[in-house]
Amino acid sequence: MLVVAQPLAPARKPVSNKALHRQPIIMSQTSTDSPLPRIVIVGGGAGGLELATRLGDTLGRRRQADITLIERGRSHLWKPLLHQAAAGTLGIDDNELNYLAQSTWHHFKYRLGAMDGLDRARREVLVAPTLDETGREIVPRRRIGYDILVIAVGSQNNDFGTPGAAEHAIALDTPEDSRRFHRRLVNACIAANTQVEPLRPEQLKVVAIGAGATGVELVAELHNSTRVLAAYGLDRIDPERDVRLSLVEAAPRILPALPERLSVAAAGELAKLGVQMHTGKRVTEVTATGVRTADGDFLPAELVVWAAGVKAPDFLRDIDGLETNRINQLVVRPTLQTSRDDAIYALGDCAACVWEGHAGNVPPRAQAAHQQASLIARQITRQLRGKPLLTFHYRDFGSLVSLGEHSTVGNLMGGLSKGSMFIEGHFARFIYWLLYRMHLHALHGFWKTAFLTLARMISRTTEPRIKLH
Incomplete structure (x- = not known):
């Protein structure tokens, strides 16, 4: 008998982590075409795509779970690079990652579409129809069943x-x-x-x-x-x-x-x-x-x-009874499960996670999404094996701000010491450059990241310094 996340009736009060650990629940069997546990991730941003890749490489490859990523876009670009793309100093086409290719390489399914609702009673994600640029329907409205759901839809201005x-x-x-x-x-x-x-x-x-x-x-x-x-x-x-x-x-x-x-x-x-x-x-x-x-x-x-200013997407506001805050973020417990449903996790900018020892929540940063994705990958594996869940502890490694070719400033080790170490100049620029490579490493592994980096450095010598069209 396979054990996974615990469903809760919408009106039920949150249970303590201790109680949850004692109460594993049988996998839902409604509307599924797979005998495996169905893990659905909504949102292919930094955290969601890293999670799908990690779970695909472990549970998916070993046929221990059915992993599905729902994403409205067809390709992924690390969000901290958007300002460079806007200025033309970075080519989007050369730095995008195709979801279909990534899903094939890493043993998960990619489903094109945007979540616009949730049916917790039936454990189904409601996905809006996908239209082309002329308004013609490509993919109809549909429902995708889950046993464990991870919402990672990010934020918007x-x-x-x-x-x-x-x-x-x-x-x-x-x-x-x-x-x-x-x-x-x-x-x-x-x-x-x-x-x-x-x-x-x-x-x-x-x-x-x-x-x-x-x-x-x-x-x-x-x-x-x-x-x-x-x-x-x-x-x-x-x-x-x-x-x-x-x-x-x-x-x-x-x-x-x-x-x-x-x-x-x-x-x-x-x-x-x-x-x-x-x-x-x-x-x-x-x-x-x-x-x-x-x-x-x-x-x-x-x-x-x-x-x-940022906020989570409007469709999340009180979605099917889940608790949200004033900027539509899903309120989560220290396990990163939503406060009213143990079968649903949230991570990244769309999650309101209390920052232990600080006033307020974990800040909406790429490093937070990365840490949460890493923990949820472990949480899901532990749930499938009936083990107690872990508690999320955010580690603030500081902040870096790139000022183009001119400079980079930042503070490192912000959460690891009483103060922080201020850095700037070439060293700060190197650390900023390294952050993106760490994201690529999470998606591709060491060797492919190294080859991609080298190929990009070579190709830059034959291109204009900025995008001209």
Whole structure:
């Protein structure tokens, strides 16, 4: 008799971990085409894809469980790279990972689609129909059964209902968002280079709303990429004179969630690049030609990026009785199981996990998703074997902020000592570079990651320094 996650009736109160360990439950047999335990992961971001790969390489390869990944996209790009893709300093096509290929290589199933509901009583994920660019249906609406469900759908930018934000600002949530921004950036430069009349007040001006890591890294990357772009035949554009980059932040300083020393160092580097930083300003409206703040200022802009605030997807809000917080995150216990259903886990940005010993929850960072995916892989294996579950302990290894080719600043070992070690320069850039390789290693293993890295370094010598289309 195979033992897996324990189902709970929707109205049942959460049980203690100790009680859970004593009460294993028989695998559900409803609507399944497999005699194996059905493990379904929703979301192919950093955490979800790493988990699917790890489980596929262990349980899937040994035919001990049926692993399925549900993901609305067809390829994966590590989210911390989106600002580089938007600036054109990184080619999306060369760094994307195809889900179909990954699932074949690592013994799990990939199902194209977006979760939009949940039936806990029948243990089924509700998946919306998938349409092509013309609106024609590719995959119909369907239900996918599970015995253990892991929700890893990540987060999206939260514009707080600001007038004009949805219509006129771009939120860098997906690779397609980055592609769209980059196309508009290149088109704006080409248009400015060919027009006879003087530049309009908003032309070639970019405003990033929100001076967290995404906003700061984007404007630093754009400082470099716009100058390289102009060097490729756009001889009527003077980047020093014509291009203006601005950050708008409601908090008193940039990078408000990170240590003040890191914030001060980053602000100093951005000031050297000529980036205008408007702190203590709340955006009240985004228009087709700029951004208006609460104190009446208007910042002209041809391109606006919204990088302020995050929330989990709206469909998660109180989904089929699961507990969520004000930004739609699923509330989880220390085992990373949702508070009202032992058969459902949540990880990454969509999970509200209490940070032990700190005020608040585990921060929405790639390192948190990686650690949670590693633990859930162990949890599921232990559940299948009827063993007690483990408790999640987040280890903060610090934060790094890339300032393009110019610098990288950060603090290391944030959770391993009483203080933190401030780093910058070449060493910080190397650590930042290494983080992505660690993600690739989790997906591909050592040798394939090494060959991919070497091949990419060689191919860069035969390509333009930035993407030009």
